[in-house]
Amino acid sequence: MIRAHTAATVREAEEPLLAAGEPLMARAACALTTEVARELRARGNRVSGSSVLLLVGGGNNGGDALHAGAHLARRGCQVRAALLTDRPHPAGLSAARGAGVRLHHVLQAEDVAGAVLDLAGRADVWVDGLLGIGARGGLREPLAGAVAALAEERAAWPVEPLVLAVDVPSGIGVDDGTIPGPVLPADVTVTMGTAKPGLLLPPAAGLAGRVEVVDLGLGLDALAPAACTLTATDVADLLPVPGPEDHKYTRGVLGIAAGSHAYPGAAALTATGALRTGLGMIRYLGPEVPTGLVRTRHPEVVTVPGRVQAWVLGPGTAPDDAARMEELAEHLGEAARTGVPAALDAGALALLHEETELTGPAVLTPHAGELAQLLTARGEAVTREEVSAAPARHARLAAEITGGTVLLKGATTVVAAPHGPLYAQHDATPWLATAGSGDVLAGVLGALLASYGDVIADGGDVLAGLPATLAATAAFLHGRAARLAAGLPAEPAPTAGAGVPITATDVADALPAALRTIPR
Ligand SMILES: NC(=O)C1=CN([C@@H]2O[C@H](COP(=O)(O)OP(=O)(O)OC[C@H]3O[C@@H](n4cnc5c(N)ncnc54)[C@H](OP(=O)(O)O)[C@@H]3O)[C@@H](O)[C@H]2O)[C@@H](O)CC1
Numbered sequence: 292m293i294r295a296h297t298a299a300t301v302r303e304a305e306e307p308l309l310a311a312g313e314p315l316m317a318r319a320a321c322a323l324t325t326e327v328a329r330e331l332r333a334r335g336n337r338v339s340g341s342s343v344l345l346l347v348g349g350g351n352n353g354g355d356a357l358h359a360g361a362h363l364a365r366r367g368c369q370v371r372a373a374l375l376t377d378r379p380h381p382a383g384l385s386a387a388r389g390a391g392v393r394l395h396h397v398l399q400a401e402d403v404a405g406a407v408l409d410l411a412g413r414a415d416v417w418v419d420g421l422l423g424i425g426a427r428g429g430l431r432e433p434l435a436g437a438v439a440a441l442a443e444e445r446a447a448w449p450v451e452p453l454v455l456a457v458d459v460p461s462g463i464g465v466d467d468g469t470i471p472g473p474v475l476p477a478d479v480t481v482t483m484g485t486a487k488p489g490l491l492l493p494p495a496a497g498l499a500g501r502v503e504v505v506d507l508g509l510g511l512d513a514l515a516p517a518a519c520t521l522t523a524t525d526v527a528d529l530l531p532v533p534g535p536e537d538h539k540y541t542r543g544v545l546g547i548a549a550g551s552h553a554y555p556g557a558a559a560l561t562a563t564g565a566l567r568t569g570l571g572m573i574r575y576l577g578p579e580v581p582t583g584l585v586r587t588r589h590p591e592v593v594t595v596p597g598r599v600q601a602w603v604l605g606p607g608t609a610p611d612d613a614a615r616m617e618e619l620a621e622h623l624g625e626a627a628r629t630g631v632p633a634a635l636d637a638g639a640l641a642l643l644h645e646e647t648e649l650t651g652p653a654v655l656t657p658h659a660g661e662l663a664q665l666l667t668a669r670g671e672a673v674t675r676e677e678v679s680a681a682p683a684r685h686a687r688l689a690a691e692i693t694g695g696t697v698l699l700k701g702a703t704t705v706v707a708a709p710h711g712p713l714y715a716q717h718d719a720t721p722w723l724a725t726a727g728s729g730d731v732l733a734g735v736l737g738a739l740l741a742s743y744g745d746v747i748a749d750g751g752d753v754l755a756g757l758p759a760t761l762a763a764t765a766a767f768l769h770g771r772a773a774r775l776a777a778g779l780p781a782e783p784a785p786t787a788g789a790g791v792p793i794t795a796t797d798v799a800d801a802l803p804a805a806l807r808t809i810p811r
């Protein structure tokens with residue numbers, strides 16, 4: 292699991308170590324130096340003779356950069372520091388000066404951005420040490436203008452410089468993953484002690500490049516993360532494997548109320564997603580046309596009501612279909628009465644537009660547009676664009692308002708329960724943006740909820756976070772299946788190529804291949 296902690300938690304953990312004289316900044320600077328050297332070599336450059344520009348702000352983040360600059364200068368790099376502060380870190384400054392780093396007081400220039408660009412043009416590497424966990428809001432001027440100019444000019448450089456961010460790309464929302472102002476996108480972010488939520492959460496995570504966590508001995512492993520990303524190993528621990536004592540009812544029965552006369556295919560896609568993820572049985576309940584489709588596609592699906600361990604409600608339904616909405620409301624009521632978890636998608640999300648209190652465990656699976664509608668209906672007027680600009684914040688808000696767990700779909704899928712860590716899963720490929728793929732996801736999630744249905748129904752507080760973990764697991768499997776269907780390797784690789792278009796059916800059919808990549 293990749294774990295991220297907030298700026299406040301990091302500070303709290305650092306405090307006693309700093310008081311005890313632990314050389315945290317020296318460790319951070321060494322790690323930065325190693326990473327710059329490694330990246331230079333990976334690009335076929337020699338370390339000695341390479342030119343490095345340090346972008347230095349007024350806090351310890353700038354201190355990290357200055358100390359690393361001193362090391363690099365001693366290793367033969369030509370290092371310049373653009374001091375974008377009147378008060379650079381004193382020890383960092385004297386180390387840099389002592390090692391022969393050329394210091395440029397660019398704030399004295401009439402055109403600060405121009406002065407920085409001038410220095411940047413001569414450098415193979417830009418080290419972004421303007422702002423770290425001490426950021427208060429987006430970058431202020433004149434830093435904002437300089438960074439905006441660098442970001443714009445970078446692509447036009449004949450050979451693109453390597454950009455290495457110290458701790459975080461300066462100016463991102465460290466704790467919430469927002470991008471409140473200009474940010475210089477990094478190739479590599481060397482982050483200190485632990486990852487920060489903004490390095491996992493969209494949209495800021497997309498600006499961090501490869502994230503390298505430097506172990507500073509902060510002892511944060513014992514503390515719950517604020518945000519995390521599941522890896523294949525975590526998913527392996529969660530995926531149920533039947534034992535000899537199991538039968539179809541112990542493996543979990545999933546009730547699916549999906550599809551309508553207008554959108555019958557969603558019913559079949561949801562069922563395929565669930566069957567391919569693995570469970571004991573599906574009970575499908577719906578109108579004639581989707582029922583026929585499900586039966587033809589999956590003769591193993593039962594179409595009579597009965598006891599279930601979880602529900603998927605709503606894929607392929609729309610709020611204007613009053614009769615279908617009434618059925619969904621009844622199923623949701625039954626789920627609440629029996630305490631079994633329910634995944635609510637598409638039309639079923641509109642059930643929560645009213646001031647309904649979710650009394651049973653539920654996972655909502657909106658995309659940004661649906662989340663905006665839900666929040667607006669519940670008195671928090673917001674647009675789709677605003678949700679996309681701050682997905683974690685809005686997913687958490689919807690979880691708090693409804694009492695459910697929210698899986699917010701997107702290129703990075705974010706999962707938020709009312710309490711506990713956020714999950715950010717970036718396992719898919721943009722080829723997954725295709726009609727019906729969300730229905731497959733609902734099926735994957737339904738199968739996992741059904742497998743753990745009895746545990747969740749009995750669980751109480753200890754297992755309060757399980758629906759969120761299962762939702763993140765579903766996003767992982769779904770994303771990985773999409774990658775494999777598109778002809779991409781399970782894990783992103785630089786030489787992977789672009790992949791090929793996929794259909795939602797392809798994604799469901801690739802689930803067994805995705806499961807085979809999980810070490811069990
Ligand atoms: N603690 C340690 O020993 C260790 C810490 N480590 C490193 O320290 C970093 C944290 O350092 P930090 O606390 O000094 O804060 P930092 O991120 O440099 O920012 C403060 C400066 O930014 C300025 N500023 C703020 N907001 C701004 C804005 N919107 N726009 C523009 N400026 C803004 C603010 O100025 P002010 O607002 O006060 O005028 C001040 O000058 C951390 O990320 C890691 O890299 C590692 O070395 C491990 C050991």
Ligand SMILES: Nc1ncnc2c1ncn2[C@@H]1O[C@H](COP(=O)(O)OP(=O)(O)O)[C@@H](O)[C@H]1O
Binds near residue numbers: 700704720722728729
């Ligand atoms: N750019 C993207 N990159 C990766 N995955 C994406 C992207 N856009 C959407 N997705 C994923 O595709 C699925 C689309 O679901 P949804 O919007 O419900 O579509 P539908 O209603 O057609 O089934 C979600 O799992 C979402 O996370």
Ligand SMILES: [K+]
Binds near residue numbers: 352419420457459460
């Ligand atoms: K930084």
